[in-house]
Amino acid sequence: MTLKPEDYAISSNFRHWVGDKAEDYIGPFFFTMEGDDSRTAFRVQEHHCNAHDSLHGGILMALADYTLCLCANGGENESVATVSCNNEFLAPAFKDNLVEGRGELMKRGGSMVFARCELFVDDRVVLTSSAVIKRLRQK
Numbered sequence: 001m002t003l004k005p006e007d008y009a010i011s012s013n014f015r016h017w018v019g020d021k022a023e024d025y026i027g028p029f030f031f032t033m034e035g036d037d038s039r040t041a042f043r044v045q046e047h048h049c050n051a052h053d054s055l056h057g058g059i060l061m062a063l064a065d066y067t068l069c070l071c072a073n074g075g076e077n078e079s080v081a082t083v084s085c086n087n088e089f090l091a092p093a094f095k096d097n098l099v100e101g102r103g104e105l106m107k108r109g110g111s112m113v114f115a116r117c118e119l120f121v122d123d124r125v126v127l128t129s130s131a132v133i134k135r136l137r138q139k
Contacts, residue, residue: 033074044098061085098121099119104117115131
């Protein structure tokens with residue numbers, strides 16, 4: 001199933017990653033690539049919020065992982081798996097906020113990738129993250 005970013009008030013230059021049921025259920029999340037770096041977008045809905053009426057931290061971490069893995073696979077169909085992911089929560093996001101991600105490829109090796117990202121609402125950073133990601137080879 002392909003989802004449309006416009007249905008979530010997200011710019012049409014983003015696209016949907018087809019095939020990840022968890023990301024569709026949690027999000028949906030959308031992305032675009034700028035060279036090796038990724039840009040992501042997600043619109044907060046009421047069912048994404050916790051008891052404090054702010055975006056649940058687990059969803060922020062899932063969006064960070066999505067952003068980081070896109071850096072690792074270059075927005076292509078290469079399979080990757082997160083080995084480690086470190087997150088720092090800096091500010092809350094709320095219902096109707098557009099949360100955007102900026103992923104930065106630090107190094108892509110033969111089997112491992114190092115990336116970092118920031119998630120933000122408007123100009124306010126809400127989470128920073130860094131990860132080590134394994135490139136999975138086809139057998």
